[in-house]
Amino acid sequence: MLGEGMVKGMVETARNFLGSYVQDERLVTVQYPEERIPQIEAARNFPFLVYDGDNWEKGLRCVACQICEKECPPQCIYITKSKDKKPDHAGKPQLYPAVFDIDISVCMSCQICVEVCPFDAIKMDTEFELSTSDRFGGLLLHAKDLAKPNTYFRKLHPTEAAEADARLAAEKAKAEAKAKADAEAKAKAAAGIKPPAPAPKAASALAQ
Amino acid sequence: MIDQIFVALKHWLVELAPNPCQPLLSALIDVAAIIGVFATLFAITTILERKGLGRIQNRYGPNRVGPFGVLQPLADGIKALIKEDLVPRGADRVVHFLAPLVLVTPVFLALAVVPVGRNMVAMDIDAGVLFFFAVGAATELSVFMAGWSSRNKYSLLGAMRALAQMISYEVPLILSAVTVIMIAGSLSTVKIIEAQAGYAGGLPRWFVLTPWGLAGFILFMIAATAESNRSPFDLPEGESEIIAGYYIEYSGFKFALFFLGEYIGMFAVSGLAITLFLGGWHAPFPFLTWVPSYIWFFGKLLVLPAAFIWVRGTQPRLRMDQLMNFAWKFMLPMALVNLVAAGLWRFLDPGFSRWVVCSFLVLGPYILLGRGLFQRKHLGKRIYRYAE
Numbered sequence: 001m002l003g004e005g006m007v008k009g010m011v012e013t014a015r016n017f018l019g020s021y022v023q024d025e026r027l028v029t030v031q032y033p034e035e036r037i038p039q040i041e042a043a044r045n046f047p048f049l050v051y052d053g054d055n056w057e058k059g060l061r062c063v064a065c066q067i068c069e070k071e072c073p074p075q076c077i078y079i080t081k082s083k084d085k086k087p088d089h090a091g092k093p094q095l096y097p098a099v100f101d102i103d104i105s106v107c108m109s110c111q112i113c114v115e116v117c118p119f120d121a122i123k124m125d126t127e128f129e130l131s132t133s134d135r136f137g138g139l140l141l142h143a144k145d146l147a148k149p150n151t152y153f154r155k156l157h158p159t160e161a162a163e164a165d166a167r168l169a170a171e172k173a174k175a176e177a178k179a180k181a182d183a184e185a186k187a188k189a190a191a192g193i194k195p196p197a198p199a200p201k202a203a204s205a206l207a208q
Numbered sequence: 209m210i211d212q213i214f215v216a217l218k219h220w221l222v223e224l225a226p227n228p229c230q231p232l233l234s235a236l237i238d239v240a241a242i243i244g245v246f247a248t249l250f251a252i253t254t255i256l257e258r259k260g261l262g263r264i265q266n267r268y269g270p271n272r273v274g275p276f277g278v279l280q281p282l283a284d285g286i287k288a289l290i291k292e293d294l295v296p297r298g299a300d301r302v303v304h305f306l307a308p309l310v311l312v313t314p315v316f317l318a319l320a321v322v323p324v325g326r327n328m329v330a331m332d333i334d335a336g337v338l339f340f341f342a343v344g345a346a347t348e349l350s351v352f353m354a355g356w357s358s359r360n361k362y363s364l365l366g367a368m369r370a371l372a373q374m375i376s377y378e379v380p381l382i383l384s385a386v387t388v389i390m391i392a393g394s395l396s397t398v399k400i401i402e403a404q405a406g407y408a409g410g411l412p413r414w415f416v417l418t419p420w421g422l423a424g425f426i427l428f429m430i431a432a433t434a435e436s437n438r439s440p441f442d443l444p445e446g447e448s449e450i451i452a453g454y455y456i457e458y459s460g461f462k463f464a465l466f467f468l469g470e471y472i473g474m475f476a477v478s479g480l481a482i483t484l485f486l487g488g489w490h491a492p493f494p495f496l497t498w499v500p501s502y503i504w505f506f507g508k509l510l511v512l513p514a515a516f517i518w519v520r521g522t523q524p525r526l527r528m529d530q531l532m533n534f535a536w537k538f539m540l541p542m543a544l545v546n547l548v549a550a551g552l553w554r555f556l557d558p559g560f561s562r563w564v565v566c567s568f569l570v571l572g573p574y575i576l577l578g579r580g581l582f583q584r585k586h587l588g589k590r591i592y593r594y595a596e
Binding site (some may be wrong): 020 | 260261264265266267268292302518519521522523538574577578581582
């Protein structure tokens, strides 16, 4: 009969109207600034630089190899290599970035920089409240703004951080074992017959 | 008496003035009261509508300005006031400026004949209902002025749709109101309310509680929805089709005036529906007559727009052919049949037989016409005999 479907629809909307006052699960809106839903672990928004220890300048894992800069599709990373060297996590002297800037207005959150980094130095952040009142300077983040401690990374992406930590620890252990072997060889050489001195050093450099 | 407090207040105020000024002052007080009360009601309705629509769609609705968002109309008003008033370069500036005024003035004028309580009507004229429809027809002019003067194809399309729709639905609107005039024997809104006074068997003697009255009320409300361009009859302003129709080129306070006019028009037509069918300011039950009359009127006036909002939150927009089919193939025949039913009701003896005859006379055509609307015309692929 005419009007039947209309009544059906009206009943449905009435049920929605009244139900929204008694059933909380009907209202799916998250009232954002006051309420937040926790982000999933795989969430990513914008890269940051990981550092070990407390001092961001000393602990920065980045060695300024510029792979991410070259691979970045929208070319939003800008790196200048340092003149001097500083020891990395395994104690080996490495270059470090004198300038490391990312333009967040250009970044497209593709995570390619993270995938190409051989040092686990750049990772994805989940921070999304990046608005600024200065649209030129404020959107260009420097190394100081980008550097975040490893503990933060562990909190953000526990699985990925555990993998990275294991990888770095293995590398460090390997380097330490090698150093120990070198030292032993050196001691042996000092005690007995002189072995060809530069050979182990070159090997270790290759291994690195 | 609390029922007559506003009437007494007005009398007291008027008597303060010198004698020659009294009629003018009396009229001014009425005008101020109507504009003040209904503009406030408009503000309240906008926030209630937005919240209600939100709840219908399982959203919260506006809840940021003030506690629970109750100050949202204020924020909207300020926004409308400080916005730039744009007029297209090709527009007819005078007509473009006049259109919102031509909308707002008649809808407020129409409210003058709606009694909001016992002895509370701005103009008790003998042809009150006629005046209402005559003034209400001016909104069509305003819509076309707005659409044509903007020099925009979409607004012209909207205006043409609006004219076609409003003129089509004007006919059933008036015909369904004629039934009441036939029974009450008067065009005066006050007399029509008087005809609905009293109670029979614990129920009020409102016209809506008769077969022809119920049918007339439903027809009247459907036609009123179409007249006030509200969903599901919002083709003239369909956002998804012609963006905003005839007021696409309006901004700032002129846009707000259109909005105001639309809502005041809705109140006016709801007020007339209350006057004609729902017993005006009369209480629904004899034991509730101690409640002041104006509270009953405004209570009913909140219920009818709530129904409008409910329908808006439910029904999808009609297509143009559906709109016209509905107006001419269903609404108009039903309104005519309803006239016959009302005439029979008037001349048959009061009693059970009158109810049966009139109910059949209303229900039969309803079912038959409904079936006619549902008949599917199997329109196949068009074949061109010569053009291939």
